[in-house]
Structure formats: structure tokens, C-alpha cells
Amino acid sequence: MYRSLLLAAVCATAALAQAPRREPAVNDTLQSPEVSSDHRVTFRVFAPRASEVTLTGDWLGSTPTPKLSKDERGVWSVTLGPFEPSIYIYSFNVDGVAIPDPVNPRIKLRARTSASMVEVKDDTPAFWEARDVPHGAVEINWEKSKAIGGETRAIWIYTPPDYAKTTRRYPVLYLLHGSNDTAAGWTMAGNANFVLDNLLADGKAQPMIVAMPFGHATPFGVPVPQGGVTNDALFEEYLLKDAIPTVESRYRVSPGHENRAIAGLSMGGGQSLRIGLGHLDLFSAVASFSGAVPADFETRFAALLQDAKGTNQKIKTLFIGCGQQDSIFGRSKNLSELLTKYQVRHTFHPIDGVHNYTVWRKYLAEYAPLLFR
Amino acid sequence: MYRSLLLAAVCATAALAQAPRREPAVNDTLQSPEVSSDHRVTFRVFAPRASEVTLTGDWLGSTPTPKLSKDERGVWSVTLGPFEPSIYIYSFNVDGVAIPDPVNPRIKLRARTSASMVEVKDDTPAFWEARDVPHGAVEINWEKSKAIGGETRAIWIYTPPDYAKTTRRYPVLYLLHGSNDTAAGWTMAGNANFVLDNLLADGKAQPMIVAMPFGHATPFGVPVPQGGVTNDALFEEYLLKDAIPTVESRYRVSPGHENRAIAGLSMGGGQSLRIGLGHLDLFSAVASFSGAVPADFETRFAALLQDAKGTNQKIKTLFIGCGQQDSIFGRSKNLSELLTKYQVRHTFHPIDGVHNYTVWRKYLAEYAPLLFR
Numbered sequence: 001m002y003r004s005l006l007l008a009a010v011c012a013t014a015a016l017a018q019a020p021r022r023e024p025a026v027n028d029t030l031q032s033p034e035v036s037s038d039h040r041v042t043f044r045v046f047a048p049r050a051s052e053v054t055l056t057g058d059w060l061g062s063t064p065t066p067k068l069s070k071d072e073r074g075v076w077s078v079t080l081g082p083f084e085p086s087i088y089i090y091s092f093n094v095d096g097v098a099i100p101d102p103v104n105p106r107i108k109l110r111a112r113t114s115a116s117m118v119e120v121k122d123d124t125p126a127f128w129e130a131r132d133v134p135h136g137a138v139e140i141n142w143e144k145s146k147a148i149g150g151e152t153r154a155i156w157i158y159t160p161p162d163y164a165k166t167t168r169r170y171p172v173l174y175l176l177h178g179s180n181d182t183a184a185g186w187t188m189a190g191n192a193n194f195v196l197d198n199l200l201a202d203g204k205a206q207p208m209i210v211a212m213p214f215g216h217a218t219p220f221g222v223p224v225p226q227g228g229v230t231n232d233a234l235f236e237e238y239l240l241k242d243a244i245p246t247v248e249s250r251y252r253v254s255p256g257h258e259n260r261a262i263a264g265l266s267m268g269g270g271q272s273l274r275i276g277l278g279h280l281d282l283f284s285a286v287a288s289f290s291g292a293v294p295a296d297f298e299t300r301f302a303a304l305l306q307d308a309k310g311t312n313q314k315i316k317t318l319f320i321g322c323g324q325q326d327s328i329f330g331r332s333k334n335l336s337e338l339l340t341k342y343q344v345r346h347t348f349h350p351i352d353g354v355h356n357y358t359v360w361r362k363y364l365a366e367y368a369p370l371l372f373r
Numbered sequence: 374m375y376r377s378l379l380l381a382a383v384c385a386t387a388a389l390a391q392a393p394r395r396e397p398a399v400n401d402t403l404q405s406p407e408v409s410s411d412h413r414v415t416f417r418v419f420a421p422r423a424s425e426v427t428l429t430g431d432w433l434g435s436t437p438t439p440k441l442s443k444d445e446r447g448v449w450s451v452t453l454g455p456f457e458p459s460i461y462i463y464s465f466n467v468d469g470v471a472i473p474d475p476v477n478p479r480i481k482l483r484a485r486t487s488a489s490m491v492e493v494k495d496d497t498p499a500f501w502e503a504r505d506v507p508h509g510a511v512e513i514n515w516e517k518s519k520a521i522g523g524e525t526r527a528i529w530i531y532t533p534p535d536y537a538k539t540t541r542r543y544p545v546l547y548l549l550h551g552s553n554d555t556a557a558g559w560t561m562a563g564n565a566n567f568v569l570d571n572l573l574a575d576g577k578a579q580p581m582i583v584a585m586p587f588g589h590a591t592p593f594g595v596p597v598p599q600g601g602v603t604n605d606a607l608f609e610e611y612l613l614k615d616a617i618p619t620v621e622s623r624y625r626v627s628p629g630h631e632n633r634a635i636a637g638l639s640m641g642g643g644q645s646l647r648i649g650l651g652h653l654d655l656f657s658a659v660a661s662f663s664g665a666v667p668a669d670f671e672t673r674f675a676a677l678l679q680d681a682k683g684t685n686q687k688i689k690t691l692f693i694g695c696g697q698q699d700s701i702f703g704r705s706k707n708l709s710e711l712l713t714k715y716q717v718r719h720t721f722h723p724i725d726g727v728h729n730y731t732v733w734r735k736y737l738a739e740y741a742p743l744l745f746r
Contacts, residue, residue: 028594029594045470047469048469049424049468050470051422095422095467095468096419096420097418097419097420097475099472099475100472100473102470102471103486105484105485105486105487105593107480107482107487109478109480112478113400113475113476113478114475114478114480114487130515130517132517132523135514135525137512138512139511140510140511140513141510142503142508142567143508144505152503152508164624182478220478221401221402250510
């Protein structure tokens with residue numbers, strides 16, 4: 001036994017000696033991001049030949065972009081924080097090339113570029129973490145779209161934990177993502193499924209289906225040609241002609257506008273306002289989180305604003321939220337003031353925060369309990 | 374009208390003049406990868422300050438790694454191919470940093486590092502493409518694991534198109550991924566859902582559920598401590614104690630080993646052999662695609678090999694496949710020879726190909742029709 005072990009060791013050494021010299025595999029063992037118990041995060045990237053590495057993240061107070069410093073192995077690093085518990089999106093910039101963290105498996109998928117995510121946790125699970133409660137599932141449904149040239153598109157759909165165990169019908173929240181995000185965003189960065197699981201376990205929300213379609217109907221990053229259909233117009237057609245019929249044919253859905261809500265973040269907030277308020281026969285609840293409020297809101301919805309009494313009867317919940325440090329905070333604030341001027345009932349709830357999922361998770365957890373009561 | 378347009382133009386110009394000079398936004402419009410109609414692919418990356426950029430891909434004949442050349446904008450590019458239609462995985466290496474393609478949204482998620490994917494199509498949709506046929510769904514299920522320290526883990530589960538429309542029970546194929554892959558791999562790179570949809574539409578396979586668990590039970594890339602439980606042993610415990618019970622409690626599953634199959638690629642091929650052949654009371658069909666065949670197969674399965682007649686009665690389908698240009702082809706070939714020597718009935722089907730999803734998609738399409746007949 002000892003003899004064969006010795007032989008094996010000799011052979012292995014011989015094999016190593018013969019093998020071509022390999023650069024030290026720093027990346028094989030590099031840890032990034034590393035979250036310490038005091039909520040500080042160390043970001044590291046192995047880039048031995050780079051002359052400058054910076055970091056961009058979506059946490060509060062992330063500017064100016066910190067520069068990283070390089071050690072003798074060629075690993076650039078910086079420690080930031082402490083951070084409020086959340087999931088943050090970040091990317092490195094190595095000599096002008098923006099990249100996700102090469103060794104972090106947790107990728108923020110995007111419509112064009114990609115980034116990485118880091119999760120900062122407390123000892124007690126937060127409202128957006130997987131707690132030891134029954135979990136709903138998120139189902140990816142593919143369907144050929146009539147509205148968008150026969151393209152096969154995916155909708156991500158959350159069903160509550162009891163969905164498969166009952167024969168009942170459920171109301172549906174259509175939950176829209178922002179620009180340069182994907183149908184996976186609300187699940188993989190927003191943890192919408194765990195937010196709902198936790199609300200349900202705590203008896204704070206009605207069981208509901210959450211349908212998360214892909215909000216880019218025209219190719220992202222490609223300018224719409226002169227006179228062409230805008231993304232918002234084409235997405236509206238897609239949602240009404242493809243996504244909603246798909247959801248309603250595949251799932252046990254309660255009928256009627258009282259069982260349909262629409263909410264979205266950023267670009268999706270603008271889409272929610274446009275589509276939701278434009279179709280109060282279909283939706284009874286509308287929300288905009290940090291929304292790209294349509295610039296023409298007052299003229300577009302003149303009839304709705306003029307008839308505030310009728311509008312207030314049709315809309316059960318109109319919710320507007322935005323982080324106060326968000327660069328587009330003014331758009332939500334102005335919308336609330338406009339609605340107040342016309343006496344349209346709504347909730348405007350600014351909170352501390354920037355344009356990120358930290359804010360949007362909070363709004364989802366605040367908004368979902370208001371629905372379908 | 375003309376006046377206000379003119380004013381707007383003047384104001385826009387003034388705003389531009391005042392804005393800080395911005396580097397030309399090459400990345401905003403850069404196209405990569407670009408697939409031409411003759412199946413050649415151009416890969417591009419904007420890295421103006423880099424001194425060397427290379428490309429690695431999993432296509433046949435991908436070595437030696439091609440070097441890219443740089444144009445006057447700082448865009449490095451290379452055109453390769455023509456390629457056989459498939460979805461290939463590739464990454465750039467910019468001055469020693471391996472990165473996914475910064476502008477390609479299609480990311481290959483991995484257990485540690487990430488890469489990009491490029492799809493090369495023919496005019497006629499291939500067996501792994503979304504055709505205009507009924508689509509099944511892929512559901513992400515989260516469950517707290519008893520075997521793996523209370524960790525909440527995801528299983529991706531394909532249900533056939535008719536699942537929600539019937540009350541029948543379905544057999545289950547457990548489909549395992551390879552090393553440094555994730556539970557999303559067989560769906561997002563393997564197109565397992567579309568492969569099954571197409572087989573079903575063509576009447577070539579029985580409707581089945583396909584359960585795709587996460588094959589890394591110990592942290593990927595972290596060596597197992599001396600005397601610690603190996604990944605394969607812990608994954609087996611997880612599959613038997615967590616994953617299968619989760620699937621069988623959440624879905625309408627046909628009972629009995631005749632309705633359970635297990636298959637996997639690479640590391641997952643080794644796991645399939647270990648777990649499947651080790652539990653013929655649970656599984657009646659086992660497959661290894663380009664498998665990491667256990668080195669101790671002959672001693673580990675001595676009883677099974679010695680009793681070939683009994684073994685042949687228990688196993689309905691034992692399938693071994695591997696690409697002939699795969700560096701671990703010998704392991705599958707040797708396994709087939711061993712099984713032949715002991716007269717254990719099996720199918721060994723080598724095909725042209727390397728260690729990639731091009732091969733594994735083909736094997737899934739070949740193997741699934743053999744099941745549950």
C-alpha cells in the first residue's frame with residue numbers, strides 16, 4: 001500500500017515536471033465578492049496586466065466610482081460598506097471594458113450587457129430572502145407571439161405554494177421590469193417569489209399569480225426607425241394580445257378587472273401607467289415603482305383626470321413610489337401632484353433609496369398586500 | 374411647428390456643447406456575435422487599451438485559440454466558421470482576464486465563472502429549436518434541503534404541453550448537468566424543453582416530466598476536506614432524500630422504477646451511472662453522455678456485472694454515448710467494453726463531436742424516445 005502510494009507520488013511529480021508551465025491559477029481559488037459579518041464587501045478581480053480597474057454598483061452613495069488597488073499577484077480589490085442588507089448589482093471596468101465579476105456565478109442577466117450580484121444578509125432572514133416557509137414556483141412559459149412577428153417569447157410566472165394542491169382560481173398581478181432587464185429580473189434579482197412566499201406565510205397578502213413578461217418588444221439598444229412602432233406601443237399590444245391570453249389559458253385565473261393588477265419598475269412603471277390607466281376595463285390596480293412616467297400624462301389621460309369621481313370608482317389601488325435619491329424622483333413627485341390637483345385618489349410613498357432593486361423589493365412587499373381585497 | 378423644431382434643435386445642440394465630452398459609445402451599438410447566413414460568426418469586443426485578446430469556444434476544432442485583431446476604434450474581432458448549426462459557448466480573454474461577451478445578453482450561467490452563447494441556425498428549425506408546436510413549461514422549484522444543511526436549492530422541472538390540461542400521471546427523467554454548470558444548464562444551453570416539445574409534437578417520445586436538479590452539492594471549486602463527503606456522495610443523498618421526494622410530492626408522477634429514468638452529461642453522466650445502477654429498485658433506465666465514468670466501476674458494480682442476466686432483467690435501457698473527439702472518450706469506450714465482456718446489455722453510440730451541448734442535445738433527442746415504452 002505504502003509502496004503504491006509512493007509510486008503514485010513519484011509518477012505525479014514526473015507528470016508535473018513534464019507538463020508545460022502554467023500561470024498560477026489565481027482565479028481557481030479567488031473569492032469575490034466576499035461579504036463579512038459587518039456587511040462590508042470585498043470585491044476582487046484578477047487582472048495582472050491591467051492599468052486601471054474601477055467598480056460600479058447600484059448601492060446608495062455609490063458615486064464616485066471607487067478605484068481598486070492591485071496586489072503582487074495581480075489581484076485588484078476594494079472593500080466597501082457596510083451595506084444595508086440587500087442584493088446589489090455591480091460590475092468591474094478593466095481598462096475601459098465593463099465586465100461582470102469573472103468568478104461570481106450570480107449574474108444579473110440583462111437585455112444587452114450583463115453584471116454581477118452580491119447578497120448582503122443579516123442573521124435574521126429579510127422579507128426578500130428564502131425563509132423556511134412553503135415556496136411557490138416560477139414557471140417559464142414559451143409562446144409564439146402574434147403581436148411580435150411570430151417570435152417565441154418567455155413569460156416567467158409565479159404560482160403560490162398552494163396552486164397545485166387546489167382547484168381554485170387566482171387573481172393575477174402583471175409585474176413589469178425596467179429597461180435593459182429581462183423576464184428573469186424580478187425573480188433572479190428582485191426575489192419576487194420569496195417576497196410573495198413570505199407575505200403569504202405571514203398572512204399579509206392574498207394568494208395570487210404573478211406574471212412577469214419580457215418588456216422589450218423592439219430589439220433593445222436598436223433605435224426605432226422614423227415612424228416605426230415604439231417599444232411601449234408594441235409591448236402594450238403584446239401584453240394584451242399575447243401575454244394575458246397565454247396566462248389566462250394556461251393557469252386557473254379569476255375573471256374580471258377586479259382580479260387583474262399591473263405594476264412595474266422604471267420603464268415598466270411607465271408601461272404600467274400607460275397600459276393600466278389606459279385599460280381600466282382590464283385592470284383595477286396600477287402601480288409605478290420609480291417609474292418612467294409618460295411626459296404627456298396630463299394630455300394622454302385628460303379624460304381620466306377630468307372625471308376624477310368616475311376614475312376613483314374604477315381604480316381600487318393606484319400606487320406611486322420612488323426613491324428620494326433617484327435621479328428620476330421628480331417624475332413620480334410631479335405625477336402625484338398632478339393626481340392630487342385633479343383629486344384622483346392615489347398613494348404616493350417616497351422612501352430613502354436610489355434606482356435599484358433594494359427599493360423595488362420594498363415596494364413589491366408594500367404593494368402586494370393591498371391587492372385583491 | 375417648424376419654429377419649435379428649430380428651437381428644439383438649437384437647444385439640443387447647446388445641451389450637447391455643454392455636456393462633458395464622452396468617449397465614443399462604441400459598445401452602445403457594437404454587434405457581437407454576428408452570425409451570417411453562411412454560418413460564419415464574427416466575434417467583437419471593444420477593448421481599446423488591451424494588448425492581446427483571444428477567444429475560446431466549445432466548437433469542434435476550436436484549438437488553437439484564435440487571436441483577434443484590433444481596428445481603429447479599439448474593437449477586436451475575428452470571423453470563424455462556418456459552423457454546424459448549434460448553440461456554442463465562448464468567452465474572450467482580454468489581457469489575461471476571461472470574460473463573457475460584454476454586449477451579448479445570452480449568458481451561459483455556471484457554478485463559478487460565466488461565458489456567452491451564440492446560436493447558429495439553418496433556415497429549417499433544428500430539433501433543438503423552438504418550433505411552432507405546443508410548448509411545455511420549465512418550472513423552478515425551491516426547497517429547503519435536508520441532505521445539504523438546510524440550504525434552499527432550486528430544481529428546474531419541465532412539464533409537457535398537456536400537463537395542465539390533464540389529470541394523468543407522468544414518468545420522470547432525472548437529467549443531470551456537468552461540472553461548473555447549474556440547474557439552468559439543460560434548459561438555457563441544452564434546450565431540453567424544446568427538444569422534448571419537438572419529439573412530442575412528432576409523436577417520437579412518451580410525454581414525461583424532466584427534473585433537472587443542481588449537481589453541485591459541495592461548494593464548487595472548493596476542495597473537499599480530507600475525510601469529507603465527496604460531491605458525488607452528497608449529491609446522491611440530496612437526489613434521493615430531497616429532489617425525488619420534492620418532485621413526487623409536487624407533480625403528478627407515475628409510481629415505480631419503470632417510470633423513473635436517470636441521465637446526465639459529463640460529471641452528471643458519472644452521477645447517473647453511480648446513482649442509477651446503484652439503485653435499480655428506483656430506476657429502470659440509465660444513461661451517460663460523455664460521462665465521467667467512475668474509475669472503480671468494475672469493483673463498485675461487481676455484483677451487477679457478475680449477475681448479467683439479473684441485471685439485464687432490471688434495466689430496460691442502458692445508454693452510453695460520447696463524442697469521438699472528446700478527451701474523455703476512452704472512459705465511455707472502456708465502460709462499453711467492460712459491459713460487453715460481462716454481457717450486460719447496453720447501447721454504446723459514439724458520434725462525431727467534442728465535449729459540448731451540441732453532442733448532449735443530440736443524445737437527449739436520441740435517448741428520450743427510448744424511455745417509458
